[in-house]
Amino acid sequence: MNEPTERGPGEGGTPPGGAQAWGPMDAYGTPAAPAAPAPPPPPVDPVPGGEPYHLLARTARNRWWRPVVGTLFVLGLGAVFTLGLGIVLGIVAFASGVDMSDPEALYTEMPLLTLVTTALGLALALPLVLFAVRFIQRRPVGSASSVTGGLRWGWMALCAAVGLGAMLVGWAVSLAYYLLSGQGLGEFEMDWAGWSAFLPAAAVVLVLIPFQAAAEEYVFRGWLMQAFGSFMRTPWPGALISSLIFMSLHGYRDWGMVWVFLFGLCLVWVTVRTGGLEAAIGLHVVHNVGGFLLAAAAGEAATPLDQGSVSWEIMLGPGVELLIFLAVVLPLAKKRNIATRS
Structure with a gap:
């Protein structure tokens, strides 16, 4: 063994x-x-499939506090930026001897610097929204733009072209009303400021105003709508409240308040119906750039910022502009099969 x-x-x-x-x-x-x-865990959660634009924040990480903290971050820090630039403007104006007791002094004596600081302060809200989407809600940054995960540049350019045509028709309607009612040229009556005054103001308008208008869309039709969509599926409470906040942050009174509220509400509608911010950005940019260029041609680049009481006649042209834009863009989106769900 x-x-x-x-x-x-x-x-x-x-x-x-x-x-x-x-x-x-x-x-x-x-x-x-x-x-x-x-x-x-992945750094970001994918957006839910088959959902409209205003519900894209309902990811697996969605919790009640994320849209709340994000809203405080966007609006709070945005207000800090705007206030800080306003203080800088005030210091420069005081040092330059501007009569600060005159509420319109900044618009008439320092129009270009007033326009720069105001537009830049508003434009800075855009990176705040994108930061909040990525690092507070932990979802793809592109989901703030559209259901396809980014801006559809061709579609936005087409919407801007429609907006330009609608704005020109609106101007024609306003001008025809003033002439037929015996009021002369109305709001279009102005003295040419000359190229030396127009060109610097036009450069500021063309560089900064598109970012200012886009930033407002990302805040009001983008972030706020999707923040409300984190809690409820219907878009209407978010549409009404975001449009009211949009109206309150403008200085218009009377018919001007009505116009700004309806403008915001219609841009919410077109955003939900087209699945992204492209149409709203296209119209908003064209509308603002056109108005500021007209003011710059008269040597009053910051005049559109000096808001106040507005008569219904002044709202006639912009109202026609908005109706034409909606009547063309919504069928066009359907014809071109623009995606409305993720």
Whole structure:
């Protein structure tokens, strides 16, 4: 009879240090492979599929506090930026000897600097929205733009072209009303300021106003609508409240308040119906750039910022502009099969 031999590791014997040295065994007595560590959570959650634009924040990470914290971040820090630039403007105006007791002094004596600081303060809200989408709600940045995950540049350009045509028709309607009612040229009556005054103001308008208008769309028709969509599926409470906030942050009174509220409400509607901000941005940019360029031609680049009481006649042209834009863009989106769901 052979003497039993001691088996070493790997030969079916007991491993050095006892049975536990090999870890858990499978059903055949073979050491089982160690369990793989759990993968870390993804940095962002994908948006839910098949949802309209205002519900894209309803991701797996969606919690009640995320849209609340994000809204405080966007509006609060945006107000800080705007206030800070306003203080800088006030200091420069005081040092320049501007009569600060005159409420219109900044618009008449420092129009270009007033326009720059105001437009820049509003434009800075755009990166705030994108930061909040990415790092507070933890979803793709592009979901703030459209259901396809980014801006559809061709579609936005087409909407801007429609907006330009609608604005020109609106101007023609206003001008025809003033002439037929015996009021002369009305709001279009102005003195040419000359190229030396117009060109610097036009450059500021063309560079900053598109970002200012786009930032307002990302805040009011983008962030706020999707923040409300985090809590409820219907878009109407978010549409009404965001439009009221949009109206309150403008300085218009009387018919001007009505116009701004309806303008915001219609842009919410076209955003939901077209699945993104492109149409709203296109119209808003064209509308603002056109108004500021007219003011710059008269040497009054900051006059559109000096808002106040507005008669219904002044709202006639913009109202026609908005109706034409909606009447053309919504059927055009359907004809071109513009995606309205993620």
